[in-house]
Amino acid sequence: MTALELMGRQAKIAARKINAESEKREKALNAMATALIENTDAILKANNEDLAAAKQNGMSEALQDRLRLTADRIKGMADGILAVNSYNDPIGKILDGRTLKNGLKIERITVPMGVIGIIYEARPNVTSDAAALCLKAGSACILRGGKEAFNSNNAITEVLRGAIKSAGLDENSVQLVQDTTRASATELMNLTEYLDVLIPRGGAGLIRAVVENSKVPVIETGAGNCHIYVDSDADIDMAKEIVFNAKTSRPSVCNAAEKLLIHKDIYEKALPIIAERLAEKNVELRGDERAVKLLDCIPATDDDWATEYNDYIMSVKVVDSIDEAIDHIDRYSTRHSEAIITKNLKSSDYFTKNVDSACVYVNASTRFTDGGEMGLGAEIGISTQKLHARGPMGLEQIVSYKYIIHGDGQVR
Amino acid sequence: MTALELMGRQAKIAARKINAESEKREKALNAMATALIENTDAILKANNEDLAAAKQNGMSEALQDRLRLTADRIKGMADGILAVNSYNDPIGKILDGRTLKNGLKIERITVPMGVIGIIYEARPNVTSDAAALCLKAGSACILRGGKEAFNSNNAITEVLRGAIKSAGLDENSVQLVQDTTRASATELMNLTEYLDVLIPRGGAGLIRAVVENSKVPVIETGAGNCHIYVDSDADIDMAKEIVFNAKTSRPSVCNAAEKLLIHKDIYEKALPIIAERLAEKNVELRGDERAVKLLDCIPATDDDWATEYNDYIMSVKVVDSIDEAIDHIDRYSTRHSEAIITKNLKSSDYFTKNVDSACVYVNASTRFTDGGEMGLGAEIGISTQKLHARGPMGLEQIVSYKYIIHGDGQVR
Numbered sequence: 161m162t163a164l165e166l167m168g169r170q171a172k173i174a175a176r177k178i179n180a181e182s183e184k185r186e187k188a189l190n191a192m193a194t195a196l197i198e199n200t201d202a203i204l205k206a207n208n209e210d211l212a213a214a215k216q217n218g219m220s221e222a223l224q225d226r227l228r229l230t231a232d233r234i235k236g237m238a239d240g241i242l243a244v245n246s247y248n249d250p251i252g253k254i255l256d257g258r259t260l261k262n263g264l265k266i267e268r269i270t271v272p273m274g275v276i277g278i279i280y281e282a283r284p285n286v287t288s289d290a291a292a293l294c295l296k297a298g299s300a301c302i303l304r305g306g307k308e309a310f311n312s313n314n315a316i317t318e319v320l321r322g323a324i325k326s327a328g329l330d331e332n333s334v335q336l337v338q339d340t341t342r343a344s345a346t347e348l349m350n351l352t353e354y355l356d357v358l359i360p361r362g363g364a365g366l367i368r369a370v371v372e373n374s375k376v377p378v379i380e381t382g383a384g385n386c387h388i389y390v391d392s393d394a395d396i397d398m399a400k401e402i403v404f405n406a407k408t409s410r411p412s413v414c415n416a417a418e419k420l421l422i423h424k425d426i427y428e429k430a431l432p433i434i435a436e437r438l439a440e441k442n443v444e445l446r447g448d449e450r451a452v453k454l455l456d457c458i459p460a461t462d463d464d465w466a467t468e469y470n471d472y473i474m475s476v477k478v479v480d481s482i483d484e485a486i487d488h489i490d491r492y493s494t495r496h497s498e499a500i501i502t503k504n505l506k507s508s509d510y511f512t513k514n515v516d517s518a519c520v521y522v523n524a525s526t527r528f529t530d531g532g533e534m535g536l537g538a539e540i541g542i543s544t545q546k547l548h549a550r551g552p553m554g555l556e557q558i559v560s561y562k563y564i565i566h567g568d569g570q571v572r
Numbered sequence: 573m574t575a576l577e578l579m580g581r582q583a584k585i586a587a588r589k590i591n592a593e594s595e596k597r598e599k600a601l602n603a604m605a606t607a608l609i610e611n612t613d614a615i616l617k618a619n620n621e622d623l624a625a626a627k628q629n630g631m632s633e634a635l636q637d638r639l640r641l642t643a644d645r646i647k648g649m650a651d652g653i654l655a656v657n658s659y660n661d662p663i664g665k666i667l668d669g670r671t672l673k674n675g676l677k678i679e680r681i682t683v684p685m686g687v688i689g690i691i692y693e694a695r696p697n698v699t700s701d702a703a704a705l706c707l708k709a710g711s712a713c714i715l716r717g718g719k720e721a722f723n724s725n726n727a728i729t730e731v732l733r734g735a736i737k738s739a740g741l742d743e744n745s746v747q748l749v750q751d752t753t754r755a756s757a758t759e760l761m762n763l764t765e766y767l768d769v770l771i772p773r774g775g776a777g778l779i780r781a782v783v784e785n786s787k788v789p790v791i792e793t794g795a796g797n798c799h800i801y802v803d804s805d806a807d808i809d810m811a812k813e814i815v816f817n818a819k820t821s822r823p824s825v826c827n828a829a830e831k832l833l834i835h836k837d838i839y840e841k842a843l844p845i846i847a848e849r850l851a852e853k854n855v856e857l858r859g860d861e862r863a864v865k866l867l868d869c870i871p872a873t874d875d876d877w878a879t880e881y882n883d884y885i886m887s888v889k890v891v892d893s894i895d896e897a898i899d900h901i902d903r904y905s906t907r908h909s910e911a912i913i914t915k916n917l918k919s920s921d922y923f924t925k926n927v928d929s930a931c932v933y934v935n936a937s938t939r940f941t942d943g944g945e946m947g948l949g950a951e952i953g954i955s956t957q958k959l960h961a962r963g964p965m966g967l968e969q970i971v972s973y974k975y976i977i978h979g980d981g982q983v984r
Contacts, residue, residue, distance in 0.1 A: 375784050
């Protein structure tokens with residue numbers, strides 16, 4: 161039995177216990193939040209080790225920002241756990257039911273997933289978010305973070321496991337894979353006997369690898385090649401501020417905008433204004449022919465349209481119509497978040513109906529695609545597939561259900 | 573571009589049109605039902621060709637039953653389409669929504685899956701069930717049936733496509749893969765550019781192959797190694813009739829019972845009575861040590877416990893406790909349907925809470941796990957996984973959703 165198979169078996173045993181003892185889950189989550197605060201110094205120390213190594217290895221500033229913890233961010237993690245805990249128990253909820261003519265009583269009731277595997281990259285807050293969500297939702301989790309954040313993740317996990325144990329639950333409800341090589345990720349993808357679902361969180365490469373190779377059912381998350389379309393009827397000032405916010409408020413995250421599509425009737429007036437605003441943060445613009453001509457920026461290549469930069473870079477395309485914008489999005493989007501800026505009702509309806517992405521915005525920044533911002537609580541990722549859950553995967557999205565049918569001898 | 577890639581592209585184009593023209597879907601479904609009845613003779617003729625070949629190839633009687641169409645069964649298919657059509661449009665339903673403090677208005681709204689691929693074996697009625705469900709749910713489908721039923725499937729598909737076209741929709745909303753070799757199944761599993769989900773329907777081998785090899789997200793369906801547990805407090809007469817029904821009313825289908833677990837305190841009295849009833853249909857019993865001793869039947873091997881017979885065979889195990897029954901189910905079940913026969917409330921609660929299967933029955937036959945029987949309308953399969961949908965996948969289970977967010981300039 162490999163180390164991961166052992167983890168899988170332990171997780172399955174823990175999962176049965178979590179499901180059986182719902183009151184202890186609440187207690188455990190409170191203990192987890194308290195323990196994170198109490199162990200801030202130890203966690204920061206571990207995080208500093210990771211950051212020092214990251215600097216040495218030349219990690220980009222944007223990625224370092226994802227890796228970095230502060231006392232405030234740890235407080236935020238603890239608050240996130242408490243927020244998760246404040247929700248109603250998502251397990252045992254009767255979703256619907258009916259009594260059939262033959263007297264059979266059917267209930268559809270939420271049940272835990274069981275064991276959830278999560279493969280993620282350099283964001284250590286995922287460790288506590290994921291553990292809290294899984295535990296509240298009655299599932300055990302096996303976490304496999306990136307090697308860049310290993311010390312941070314390990315410190316957080318140990319703190320959480322101690323808290324879980326102190327609350328009388330099985331500490332194996334939360335486990336961190338100790339091997340951060342590719343081999344452990346590959347093995348997780350094949351752990352069908354123990355894992356009910358596998359969720360990758362990270363860059364496009366990681367997600368593609370998991371989607372293509374996993375035998376465990378996957379929820380595809382995260383990759384965000386997000387578009388903002390500025391319609392001919394847009395309020396230019398609003399467009400400027402939304403594009404600026406969506407691109408620059410935190411470029412390293414998946415809901416940051418990467419592409420600007422702008423209608424031909426407005427681009428000559430609007431584009432210089434938007435570009436000037438983006439220049440305040442030194443955003444590098446790459447344009448199609450018309451944009452390059454107007455702004456004298458770098459030409460965008462075909463690769464640009466498909467790339468999630470996670471950096472202060474944005475590509476710009478002038479389109480002849482809303483349909484051209486939608487077709488472009490259909491071709492290049494990762495189906496995460498897209499926005500239209502318009503004052504025209506017909507345009508907004510047409511865009512929201514025909515853009516096939518998890519979150520479609522009218523006159524707002526794509527940066528709101530986030531469980532907390534959308535009022536759904538902490539999330540385990542943003543699903544970009546159509547199966548199971550789409551958009552933020554909060555507490556109510558990481559459960560399953562079963563039918564319970566009561567009869568008194570019915571046969572068919 | 574291969575034949576399947578072309579199909580995928582055509583399906584994507586058709587899917588956009590289906591979504592846009594919801595009224596025509598209703599019209600198309602009515603036309604499909606009518607056309608099936610009108611073309612009964614042609615469909616039966618094609619089915620007879622398949623049946624003749626099946627007999628020649630020595631197909632088992634149970635499998636021939638799955639393949640066989642009759643005028644009544646075709647009428648049943650048409651009725652199934654009309655039943656699907658009688659439901660409310662599952663698309664555009666606002667599932668929930670909220671207005672945030674910052675004024676953002678969030679709606680979560682059902683949308684079509686897009687393009688659904690279905691790989692299935694020798695049940696031609698799947699062709700019309702799947703086509704109707706997908707179309708009503710706004711999706712195009714690519715159907716890949718087994719070679720044993722190719723003539724039947726092709727005749728049905730042609731009838732349906734004609735009806736869809738006559739109703740003003742794109743006939744490529746429903747397409748049948750013409751190549752029934754393994755190659756076409758493999759290619760479908762890799763058609764990530766065009767398929768949003770792939771649903772295998774059939775035996776354990778087919779399903780395992782799809783689950784293990786598909787890069788397209790899969791909903792695992794169908795394999796049913798279903799158990800009936802006869803508790804020490806069971807009504808023996810009821811147990812006898814439920815086991816008889818669950819085993820023999822249609823042994824070839826996935827909700828038929830394959831295993832009988834029986835408590836040690838009741839088996840000496842109950843087992844001979846149940847065995848006598850099963851003998852009326854010549855059910856072959858295979859037993860564990862105690863069952864063999866009592867009934868003088870064939871001993872069950874370890875393979876037996878994991879096998880879905882789809883035939884007049886049932887294995888019997890005497891258990892010392894309800895926990896042993898649950899552990900056995902946990903180990904061998906395909907998590908489709910299980911039943912307990914008991915008069916004891918504590919036993920029934922314990923069983924329904926701890927058995928982790930899509931449908932858990934108390935005092936009723938497992939044969940009710942069926943969209944129609946459960947009041948959910950025709951279904952595309954019984955999901956045995958925990959992601960997305962579990963149990964019968966009817967109309968409301970084969971849609972996705974998206975968030976539409978309206979603002980007036982909000983940034984984060």
